[in-house]
Amino acid sequence: MKLIIAGEKKEYKDGLTVSELLDLEQVETPQYVTVSINDEFAQSGAFAETILKDGDVVEFLYFMGGGC
Amino acid sequence: MAFSNEQLARYSRHIILSEVGVKGQQRLLNSKVLIIGAGGLGAPAALYLAAAGVGTIGIADADEDDLSNLQRQVIHTTSDVGKAKVQSAKETMTAINPEITVKAYRTFVSADNIMNLIADYDFIIDGTDNFPAKFLINDACVLAKKPFSHAGIIRFKGQLMTYVPESGAPCYRCVFKQPPPPDAVPTCRQAGVIGAMGGVIGSLQAMEAVKYIIGTGDLLTGYLLTYDAIKMEFRKIKLPVDKNCAVCGDYPTILAPFDYEQTECNLKN
Numbered sequence: 001m002k003l004i005i006a007g008e009k010k011e012y013k014d015g016l017t018v019s020e021l022l023d024l025e026q027v028e029t030p031q032y033v034t035v036s037i038n039d040e041f042a043q044s045g046a047f048a049e050t051i052l053k054d055g056d057v058v059e060f061l062y063f064m065g066g067g068c
Numbered sequence: 069m070a071f072s073n074e075q076l077a078r079y080s081r082h083i084i085l086s087e088v089g090v091k092g093q094q095r096l097l098n099s100k101v102l103i104i105g106a107g108g109l110g111a112p113a114a115l116y117l118a119a120a121g122v123g124t125i126g127i128a129d130a131d132e133d134d135l136s137n138l139q140r141q142v143i144h145t146t147s148d149v150g151k152a153k154v155q156s157a158k159e160t161m162t163a164i165n166p167e168i169t170v171k172a173y174r175t176f177v178s179a180d181n182i183m184n185l186i187a188d189y190d191f192i193i194d195g196t197d198n199f200p201a202k203f204l205i206n207d208a209c210v211l212a213k214k215p216f217s218h219a220g221i222i223r224f225k226g227q228l229m230t231y232v233p234e235s236g237a238p239c240y241r242c243v244f245k246q247p248p249p250p251d252a253v254p255t256c257r258q259a260g261v262i263g264a265m266g267g268v269i270g271s272l273q274a275m276e277a278v279k280y281i282i283g284t285g286d287l288l289t290g291y292l293l294t295y296d297a298i299k300m301e302f303r304k305i306k307l308p309v310d311k312n313c314a315v316c317g318d319y320p321t322i323l324a325p326f327d328y329e330q331t332e333c334n335l336k337n
Contacts, residue, residue, distance in 0.1 A: 064220025066256030068197030
């Protein structure tokens with residue numbers, strides 16, 4: 001299936017979960033990343049159970065604390 | 069109020085813009101913006117807002133200038149090392165534009181002082197360097213119905229978003245529910261930050277404040293703008309609203325500002 005990850009179209013296996021995607025994309029500190037799917041927040045405690053489907057648009061929103 | 073000849077000259081490049089004009093410049097002169105944090109983000113924001121003629125600018129920070137700040141905090145100079153950041157910031161801002169009022173608050177924001185600090189201001193800029201302060205500013209601005217600009221920078225990356233009350237747009241807590249545990253996410257002190265990143269993102273915060281004040285254009289409400297300098301890529305990511313948000317949701321549980329545990333980065337720098 002095709003997903004659009006952070007604006008880029010990519011091919012993934014069917015049935016991929018958000019947790020697996022975070023792993024494949026080597027997202028830094030994945031437990032503290034907010035994920036949106038088709039402009040809705042993915043439930044933060046349920047990434048392992050959240051299954052992505054063909055055409056989903058996924059964004060990773062990272063904590064960025066610096067200002068110093 | 070009529071402009072003096074000096075004001076007409078000083079603000080001529082604003083006044084000539086159809087989106088600003090005399091009316092917009094007057095609004096800027098009448099406006100009050102509070103900048104929390106006189107660091108990498110706050111420095112460029114303060115310089116541009118002072119130059120723009122924002123009539124009253126508050127700047128809050130408890131720290132002193134350190135040599136390690138000067139690689140990015142362009143409002144402070146080498147001879148300022150050891151001086152209160154808000155003092156050196158005020159001196160530079162006043163040197164750029166003597167006709168504005170700069171109020172220096174030598175303090176960190178806390179649940180005890182934030183509501184009083186923001187009360188007088190039309191727009192707040194979050195230029196802090198730690199999550200407890202960012203959540204505190206968000207909660208206080210939501211509760212006090214104040215618009216604000218959030219931003220963060222680290223390494224070669226930056227982000228910002230704008231909150232405007234009653235705009236239907238999400239707040240910072242809608243996106244990031246609560247601060248990560250101390251040291252779980254690297255700070256710029258630990259991970260570094262390219263100096264010009266503060267200039268890019270802090271200037272964008274100043275731009276949001278100016279646009280809000282003159283009432284022109286589209287603000288970053290409902291969007292997170294991210295900048296990756298390595299890829300040289302800006303992205304504007306749509307943000308949903310969280311109806312269950314603890315502070316701005318349908319049934320809020322946060323009814324007053326409160327402090328999270330302070331992290332190391334907050335204590336120095």
